[in-house]
Each structure stands twice: as structure tokens, then as C-alpha cells.
Amino acid sequence: MLEKEVINFERTVIVGIVTQNQSEEKLNEYLDELEFLTFTAGGEVIKRFSQKMERPNPKTFVGTGKIDDINLFVKENKISTVIFDDELTPSQQKNISRIIDCKILDRTNLILDIFAQRAETSYARTQVELAQCQYLLPRLSGLWTHLERQKGGIGMRGPGETEIETDRRIVRDRISLLKDKIKTIDKQMSIQRSNRGAMVRVALVGYTNVGKSTLMNAIGKSDVFVENKLFATLDTTVRKVVIKNLPFLLSDTVGFIRKLPTQLVDSFKSTLDEVREADLLLHVVDISHPDFEDHIESVNKTLQEIKSNDKPTIMVFNKIDAYKHLTIDEDDLITERTRKYWTLDEWKQTWMSNVGQDKALFISARNKENFEEFRETVYEAVRQIHITRFPYNNFLYPDYKDAVEKDEEE
Numbered sequence: 001m002l003e004k005e006v007i008n009f010e011r012t013v014i015v016g017i018v019t020q021n022q023s024e025e026k027l028n029e030y031l032d033e034l035e036f037l038t039f040t041a042g043g044e045v046i047k048r049f050s051q052k053m054e055r056p057n058p059k060t061f062v063g064t065g066k067i068d069d070i071n072l073f074v075k076e077n078k079i080s081t082v083i084f085d086d087e088l089t090p091s092q093q094k095n096i097s098r099i100i101d102c103k104i105l106d107r108t109n110l111i112l113d114i115f116a117q118r119a120e121t122s123y124a125r126t127q128v129e130l131a132q133c134q135y136l137l138p139r140l141s142g143l144w145t146h147l148e149r150q151k152g153g154i155g156m157r158g159p160g161e162t163e164i165e166t167d168r169r170i171v172r173d174r175i176s177l178l179k180d181k182i183k184t185i186d187k188q189m190s191i192q193r194s195n196r197g198a199m200v201r202v203a204l205v206g207y208t209n210v211g212k213s214t215l216m217n218a219i220g221k222s223d224v225f226v227e228n229k230l231f232a233t234l235d236t237t238v239r240k241v242v243i244k245n246l247p248f249l250l251s252d253t254v255g256f257i258r259k260l261p262t263q264l265v266d267s268f269k270s271t272l273d274e275v276r277e278a279d280l281l282l283h284v285v286d287i288s289h290p291d292f293e294d295h296i297e298s299v300n301k302t303l304q305e306i307k308s309n310d311k312p313t314i315m316v317f318n319k320i321d322a323y324k325h326l327t328i329d330e331d332d333l334i335t336e337r338t339r340k341y342w343t344l345d346e347w348k349q350t351w352m353s354n355v356g357q358d359k360a361l362f363i364s365a366r367n368k369e370n371f372e373e374f375r376e377t378v379y380e381a382v383r384q385i386h387i388t389r390f391p392y393n394n395f396l397y398p399d400y401k402d403a404v405e406k407d408e409e410e
Contacts, residue, residue: 009044011078015070016085017062018052027085029291033258034085034107041114046077060099061092071100083110086259090139107259108135123185130178137171140164189273198389199240200248200382203278205303207295208255210286211318213237215365216252219375238274243379246386251278256302258294272306279385281313282378287362288322314381315360316374321367 014034018024027050035045051066060067061084070082081103088096088106096104105113112132119125204212219241237252251274275281283299285292303309361377363370 009039009042010080011046012038012043012081012083013047013049013070013073013079014038014045014083014085015049015062017056018050019055024050024052029294030085030258033291034083034110037107037110037114038083041110041117043081043083046079047073049073056086056092058089059092059095061086061088061096067096067099074100074102081105083107093139111257111260123182123189126178126181126185130175130182133171133175133178137168137175140167140171186273200280200385200389201251201274201278202241202248202280202282202378202382203251203253203275204282204284205253205275205299206255206284207286207292207299208257210255210284210289210295211365212252212255212284215282215284215316215318215363216250218365218368218371219250219378243375243382246379246383248382248386256299258298260298260302275303275308276306278308278311280378280381281308281311282316283313284316284318286319287317288319312381312385314377317360317362318365320362321364321369 014031016027016031016034018027022030031048031050035048038045049062049066049070051062053063057063062070073079074082079102082096082100082105084104084106086106087108088104093104093106112128112135115128116125116132119128204216206212216237216239239250241248241250253272253274281303283296285296289295300309303311359377361370361374363374
């Protein structure tokens with residue numbers, strides 16, 4: 001008789017604070033996401049701790065009484081990991097570790113760990129390792145035991161040099177090596193992008209776990225890994241797609257997230273270059289998520305950081321099949337409607353229909369609901385870019401000339 005595979009989740013607790021800049025409602029949203037991140041990394045959240053403070057305690061992030069409560073709970077419930085919702089300073093992490101005898105992580109560390117698990121290609125692993133080293137360098141004190149002690153054994157340590165100083169030098173050298181490696185790969189990828197010719201480039205962008213890879217599979221008939229976890233896809237996938245005999249390149253990029261670690265933005269520069277060099281962005285939104293408006297804002301903020309917020313963009317509201325809670329109209333905040341009452345015309349009458357530069361689309365990538373309108377809209381957007389770029393080039397698809405003449409007649 002075959003035994004079922006048993007998954008041993010790490011028992012964890014998560015910690016956050018309510019401040020002047022972060023309400024209790026907003027904290028609960030962040031902790032919900034942190035719990036999903038923890039599950040993605042292989043952990044089970046046993047309890048949440050929160051505290052109202054004007055600002056984080058510079059020594060232990062939360063107050064001394066709260067840190068004692070967490071420590072007691074950890075001891076009594078065999079907790080192996082405590083995860084804080086915000087990035088801890090090196091001194092905070094050190095002080096907390098002296099009080100609580102278990103792994104102490106913050107949101108950044110957790111995201112980096114998930115990225116390390118998900119990285120499949122050599123390039124993705126290099127990018128993640130660089131981000132981890134940059135995060136680790138100022139936090140080496142007390143953490144050096146898992147690092148290589150010496151570069152080359154006996155005789156390699158300088159006179160009077162301590163082990164922590166040696167390890168700092170090792171990590172700095174590693175960072176330098178990884179940066180050089182990424183530069184080399186960046187040049188190769190830049191050449192690859194330039195060799196793709198002058199085809200129109202379309203990039204899928206959006207928050208993590210909104211269904212970009214599912215949509216990529218549906219449009220491009222590709223086989224991109226899909227899973228209901230955060231950051232299921234790290235490596236950029238580029239596919240040639242043809243709609244009505246019009247070819248273009250479609251890329252699936254890494255998902256964005258609130259409080260995205262700056263180390264990741266820096267190390268994943270080349271991955272984000274796919275977004276920078278795109279002619280058209282498809283901003284995919286999970287409309288079934290209660291915080292989808294915040295997700296839109298987070299993605300727009302990241303696009304602004306990489307100077308891609310002015311590109312032509314089509315808003316694509318995905319997962320309409322999973323939508324559960326939407327009010328009858330903007331003024332009615334009480335009545336709840338189930339999905340059976342929502343038709344496509346009703347979706348188009350909501351305020352969401354006017355988000356973005358053009359009319360928004362409402363689809364289900366999984367069930368291919370409203371897919372014909374989606375394909376037609378993308379086709380028209382790509383065609384307009386192509387006409388602008390190649391006004392006299394009509395050999396790429398047979399109906400080009402007829403389409404232009406039809407537009408002129410109308």
C-alpha cells in the first residue's frame with residue numbers, strides 16, 4: 001500500500017504593526033499576503049501578532065512587552081520561525097535573535113527565499129543569489145556560521161583578521177563576481193533581443209499570482225508553469241504569437257508585489273528590460289482579489305520606477321469566473337451579488353471599464369471567457385503600432401492592405 005506524501009510545514013508566527021501611516025485594515029491586508037507568502041515558502045502560520053505604535057521600535061521592531069509575548073508563545077508552541085512584515089534593520093534582527101531562540105526572518109528575506117526556491121535557470125539563480133548576498137552583507141554578524149570560513153584554507157587569513165571580516169570579504173568578492181556574470185549575460189540577452197527583428201513586442205505585467213502565465217499559455221499555446229502560489233514564474237518567457245496572420249512577440253514577466261525588495265529590482269534589471277523594451281503592455285489584474293485596486297497601484301508604482309509607465313497599456317481584468325463579491329452599483333455598499341448576476345455588459349458598465357488608457361477587458365484566462373474580444377483588441381493595438389512603424393510594409397499579413405483601405409473608408 002502506497003503511503004501518501006506528507007508535507008512538513010514549518011510552524012511560524014507572523015508579526016506586524018499598526019502605525020500612523022498604516023491602519024489596522026491595511027495591516028490585515030499585508031498580513032494576509034504575508035501568510036500566503038509563508039505558505040508558498042513552505043510554512044504554516046499558527047498565530048499573528050500585531051501592535052499599535054507610532055513608529056517601529058528601533059531595537060526590537062515591536063515593544064518589549066510584545067516581544068516577550070512572542071517569545072513565550074514560541075517556546076510553548078514549538079514555533080520554528082518568526083516572520084516580520086517589514087524589513088528589519090541588522091541591529092533589530094540581532095537584538096530579536098538574542099531574545100527569541102528560533103529563526104528570525106522579515107518580509108524581504110522571505111521573498112528572497114521564495115525566489116531562491118523558484119529560480120530554474122542559471123540566470124535566475126544568479127540574480128537571486130546576488131540579491132541575497134546584498135541583503136546578507138550588512139547582517140553577517142551572528143550569521144557567519146553557515147558561510148565558508150576561509151577562501152582557501154590555511155594561510156589565507158590576514159594578520160589579526162577576524163572570521164566575520166573574512167566572511168564580509170568573501171561576500172563582497174562574491175557580489176562582485178555575480179555582478180560581472182550578470183553583465184555578461186545581460187549583453188547576451190541584449191543581443192538576443194536585438195536579433196528578434198522589428199516585430200512588435202507585447203509584455204504581460206501585473207501583480208504576482210494574477211494569472212499572467214495562464215493567459216500566456218492561452219494566447220501563445222505555450223507551456224509556461226502555472227501554480228496557485230506567489231512567484232510561480234521567475235524566468236521571462238518570450239513566445240511568437242500570431243493573431244489573424246499578424247505576428248508579434250509576447251513575454252511573460254516576473255510578478256510584482258507590494259514592498260518589493262530593492263535588491264530584487266536591481267538584480268532583476270535585465271528581466272525587467274523586457275518590460276522597458278515592450279511596445280505594448282497588457283496589465284493583468286486579478287479582479288477576484290479583494291485588494292486588486294492596491295495591486296494596480298503597486299504595479300503602476302513599479303512601472304514608474306523602471307520608467308515604463310508611459311507605454312500604451314491595456315487593462316485586462318482576469319478571473320471573472322472566480323469573482324464573488326461586488327456591489328450592485330457604486331452607491332450601494334451593502335448588497336452583495338454573486339457571479340451568476342454578472343453579465344459581460346454589466347462588467348463594462350462598472351468604473352473599472354474606464355481604468356487605463358483604453359477600454360478595459362474582462363476575461364477568464366482559465367475558461368477562455370470573452371477571449372474573442374480580447375484577441376481582437378490586442379490585434380488592433382498591435383496592428384496600429386505596426387502600421388505606425390512600417391507604413392509601407394504590408395507583406396507580413398495578407399489582409400493588411402484591405403484593412404487599411406477599410407479604415408480609410410470608415
